[in-house]
Amino acid sequence: MNDTSVFADERLPGGGHLSFVLKRGQLLRLTDLQGGANVSLMLFNAHEKTERLNLPDSLKCQHTAKLTAGHCLYSDMGRVLAAITRDTCGWSDSLGGVLCADEVEQKYGRGRYQELRNGFYRNGADNLLVEMGKWGLGLCDLSMTLNLFSRVDVDAHGALHFVEAHSKAGDCIELYAPMDTLFMITALQHPMDPAPEYAPKPVQLTFMSADASVAEHCRTSRPENLRGFINTDRLFA
């Protein structure tokens, strides 16, 4: 492991949502505290927020539908918003997306603040939209989200199969920012998780300063990523 220094460490409770800028040269470690966590993620260029995570561009340039260590998360402008430098659970899901309020009520029943206070049933779409609203963003900015820690398999007929208990307690994913990247995250159950109870799991967020060398294996994992880093570094030339 390369030199890193922790400058912030906080717990994101199940159901919680958060937004922050991870500056160029910083690294975020997300740790599944109890097992079975899911974190839905959107990314933007902090300085030009019309530039945002584009999962189709990320998937096709790396010829993958899953995302794990060594992969890069690309913006629509051909730059690397984040590199997945470490991933002990081996798979994050690009297919499942987030539920809206109606879908959460259909799945878990009614869970209003009126009765449940802060245990009310949150939904990924509104949680992300609330965070995006804090930065002047709106509905049109909510694009395909990445579900960290979750795995959905696709069979030979194209059918989707959610893999239960994929992430274990202690599993972690590290994301390195090669540019100033605005993160929007929310910790909620994966939309395809068949568990009938609303019971989102917490994750630990550890923020570190890092040397660019932590992402070297991502930069060099395929020629596409070499070019993605060239595009990204030109922002800072």
Place this chain on the structure above:
Amino acid sequence: MTTHLHPESAVYRATVPAGEPWLTEVKAGQTLRILDLEGNQAVDTLFYSAANPRERYDVQRTLRRQNNVYLSTGSVLYSNLGRPLLTIVEDNCGRHDTLGGACAQESNTVRYALDKRHMHSCRDNYLRACTHDGRLGKRDISPNINFFMNVPVTPEGALTFEDGISAPGKYVQLRAEMDVIVLISNCPQLNNPCNGYNPTPAELLIWD
């Protein structure tokens, strides 16, 4: 399955040459046919609510609700607010991609070479159509449907671009569930097999 619709009775017909954008409205209840005239032509398509263009096609909700990564007859195309935009009512091609996205100058630099930037692309087409129309802009351009394109996902999680399974005369037919804006780029990509390395025209037909 719809009753057979004759081109002569269509209220609208347009041929979109290779590499061109196309934007129009389809009213609730109308049927849109997208026809692959010469075969193996990717037609990159986005749908928006005409009443509120911030409401648009949502890839992930659409796939999750049908529990399948490919679009075909019966697929309901959902919006980011969870409402049906259109339904695929007929499809003699059999499979359409919605994970591969649309090509762009910027993604071409990553996928192929830095000096491929200045080849024509779908997202340039989208931006041109959006800025002329005025109701849509860059922030509205989201992951799209690639009609007639074959992008298999393997059980190991790989994503590949394969030769098309379409052919001359194959078409897909959609019923609008609300008034929608249809935004198309008839894909100009020359660097992979999505158009059989030979982009060709597509025809659009609308029936009441």
